[in-house]
Amino acid sequence: MAVTVTGAERRIGAASRPAALVRRRAGAYLFLLPALAYLAATMLYPIYSNVRMSVHDVTVTTFLGNSAPFTGLDNYRALFNDPAFWKAVRLSLAFTAGSLVFQFAIGFLLALLFTQPFPGSNLLRSLLLLGWLLPTIVSGSIYRWMLDGDYGVINYALRSLGLIDEPRYWLIDVKTALAGTILANIWVGIPFNMLLLLAGLQQISPTLYEAASIDGANAWRRFWSITLPLMRPVSLSVVLLGLIYTFKVFDLIYIMTGGGPVDATTVLPIYTYQLTFQFFLFGKGAAAATVLLIALLGVAVGYLWFSRREEVIS
Amino acid sequence: MTHLSELRRQGYGKTVLAVLVVAVYLFPVYWMATTSLKSPPDIFASPPQLVPSHPTLSAYRAAIVDNPTVLRSLRNSAIIALGTTALTLLLAAPAAYALARIRPRGSGLVTLLLLIGQLLPGIVVAGPLFVLFSRINLINSFPALILADVTVTLPFAVIILRPFFLSVPRELEAASMVDGSTRFGAFWRIVLPLIRPGLITVAALSFLIAWGEFIFALSLNINERVMPITVAVNKFVGQYGTEWDKMMAVATTAAIPIVAVFVALQRFIVGGLTSGATKE
Numbered sequence: 361m362a363v364t365v366t367g368a369e370r371r372i373g374a375a376s377r378p379a380a381l382v383r384r385r386a387g388a389y390l391f392l393l394p395a396l397a398y399l400a401a402t403m404l405y406p407i408y409s410n411v412r413m414s415v416h417d418v419t420v421t422t423f424l425g426n427s428a429p430f431t432g433l434d435n436y437r438a439l440f441n442d443p444a445f446w447k448a449v450r451l452s453l454a455f456t457a458g459s460l461v462f463q464f465a466i467g468f469l470l471a472l473l474f475t476q477p478f479p480g481s482n483l484l485r486s487l488l489l490l491g492w493l494l495p496t497i498v499s500g501s502i503y504r505w506m507l508d509g510d511y512g513v514i515n516y517a518l519r520s521l522g523l524i525d526e527p528r529y530w531l532i533d534v535k536t537a538l539a540g541t542i543l544a545n546i547w548v549g550i551p552f553n554m555l556l557l558l559a560g561l562q563q564i565s566p567t568l569y570e571a572a573s574i575d576g577a578n579a580w581r582r583f584w585s586i587t588l589p590l591m592r593p594v595s596l597s598v599v600l601l602g603l604i605y606t607f608k609v610f611d612l613i614y615i616m617t618g619g620g621p622v623d624a625t626t627v628l629p630i631y632t633y634q635l636t637f638q639f640f641l642f643g644k645g646a647a648a649a650t651v652l653l654i655a656l657l658g659v660a661v662g663y664l665w666f667s668r669r670e671e672v673i674s
Numbered sequence: 675m676t677h678l679s680e681l682r683r684q685g686y687g688k689t690v691l692a693v694l695v696v697a698v699y700l701f702p703v704y705w706m707a708t709t710s711l712k713s714p715p716d717i718f719a720s721p722p723q724l725v726p727s728h729p730t731l732s733a734y735r736a737a738i739v740d741n742p743t744v745l746r747s748l749r750n751s752a753i754i755a756l757g758t759t760a761l762t763l764l765l766a767a768p769a770a771y772a773l774a775r776i777r778p779r780g781s782g783l784v785t786l787l788l789l790i791g792q793l794l795p796g797i798v799v800a801g802p803l804f805v806l807f808s809r810i811n812l813i814n815s816f817p818a819l820i821l822a823d824v825t826v827t828l829p830f831a832v833i834i835l836r837p838f839f840l841s842v843p844r845e846l847e848a849a850s851m852v853d854g855s856t857r858f859g860a861f862w863r864i865v866l867p868l869i870r871p872g873l874i875t876v877a878a879l880s881f882l883i884a885w886g887e888f889i890f891a892l893s894l895n896i897n898e899r900v901m902p903i904t905v906a907v908n909k910f911v912g913q914y915g916t917e918w919d920k921m922m923a924v925a926t927t928a929a930i931p932i933v934a935v936f937v938a939l940q941r942f943i944v945g946g947l948t949s950g951a952t953k954e
Binding site for chain 2: 547614
């Protein structure tokens with residue numbers, strides 16, 4: 361069709377095409393409508409509402425109406441001047457980094473094990489997923505018990521191995537509480553990392569390894585020169601996805617420590633929750649939520665940009 | 675293992691290693707279950723008892739059977755999880771079908787929306803939903819929690835289902851529509867039955883997610899008649915403190931439906947997790 365079609369011509373063109381095709385198009389969009397409307401109401405509206413609340417002085421007396429006064433960036437100013445906010449940011453970064461490094465490393469090792477064929481491989485691999493599928497509230501409760509200072513099994517094991525002399529009160533001690541929550545989160549995240557990295561390993565053609573073997577490369581050399589370089593794109597995706605999922609962890613930490621002792625585990629999502637639902641500072645809470653959202657969007661944009669670039673290359 | 679033949683060492687050596695790995699990994703789950711079966715003196719025994727010497731169900735009796743709050747919270751979780759599953763399927767199946775048929779026009783934007791949906795932290799959604807539900811008087815109700823949970827399940831459900839619809843040849847619907855069926859009729863009678871594995875995957879994962887959901891249940895509801903098991907477990911932390919047999923009995927009970935769904939539908943879940951978490 362010509363580039364310069366007028367509206368009338370286009371209508372004629374459409375009518376002369378099989379009418380069913382047009383109906384089919386419109387019909388397909390109708391199928392999409394309920395989900396789109398739903399996402400708009402429960403996703404886009406909350407995002408809009410967060411940004412809106414973050415520039416208004418919304419409190420417990422004003423959150424139901426529209427009477428909250430506009431205060432510009434005051435909430436953000438209050439947030440950035442709050443040392444507790446910066447502490448929450450630091451704790452979030454430490455929690456995320458600590459979790460990701462070990463989840464990824466252990467997940468990678470397990471993926472290397474399960475990519476090889478052996479009897480019972482599928483069943484055993486599936487069993488591992490249980491740790492990830494359990495409600496985090498359950499996993500958190502288990503780790504609270506295992507990290508208990510008086511009767512926890514972890515203290516018992518460490519003392520038997522001679523690694524500690526006295527029982528540690530892991531989750532009650534300001535110095536170790538974050539490490540305790542990281543330990544639990546590593547456990548939860550290992551299967552996710554293993555599963556995605558395994559999918560990546562299985563994409564590598566076996567002929568590459570065969571050829572390298574024939575050329576005399578040993579197992580270590582094959583891993584170093586074939587597996588690692590070819591796993592780089594998948595690894596980066598896994599790390600970025602893990603970053604997004606770990607940075608927003610709330611329930612695991614909440615059940616284990618409630619953000620304490622004092623504020624030793626008050627990561628950004630818990631800090632945001634406290635502002636909104638414990639201090640009823642809706643405006644400042646919304647500002648914190650917006651900052652959290654922008655940080656995650658930044659990571660997501662990086663992820664999309666990266667995966668698109670990989671697609672172009674491959 | 676030097677006395678085994680090369681072949682057997684290769685095969686079973688790895689199996690033994692994998693069994694060990696899985697046993698170490700799942701030890702916390704085992705520890706939860708056995709603690710729930712111990713009597714208080716056995717819990718505090720040193721060295722810890724790997725196998726309960728006097729297994730008892732008394733913790734379950736005290737913390738669950740004789741505890742109407744927990745019993746009701748289990749029922750509430752079932753209502754919320756099943757409601758979430760139904761609503762997710764209802765919204766996601768047509769949407770994923772449309773995305774499989776109208777691409778690429780318009781589908782890019784929707785895919786972006788879905789990705790944002792997947793990364794939204796619960797707390798970002800919870801605050802505004804609290805305000806919204808308070809205004810329309812929906813706060814502290816089952817619909818509030820179900821509507822909130824679907825914000826989590828819907829994006830990944832559409833992403834998982836779309837490749838299933840892509841694998842159904844268009845000719846099947848075309849033939850049915852030539853025979854006088856409407857598009858919806860073709861979708862309902864021809865396409866949906868063909869993608870049943872995808873629907874089962876999405877249903878199972880929606881159920882698992884909604885059963886374990888915590889932040890919405892914590893922030894959008896203070897009504898004990900609606901409270902799900904996850905919030906009940908959290909309340910126990912304050913109530914039972916260090917009565918670990920009871921804590922673990924409640925935790926085990928909360929885990930049982932998850933384990934049951936996992937065992938029954940494992941094949942669908944594993945496949946779905948891989949395809950949903952990566953690009954298809």
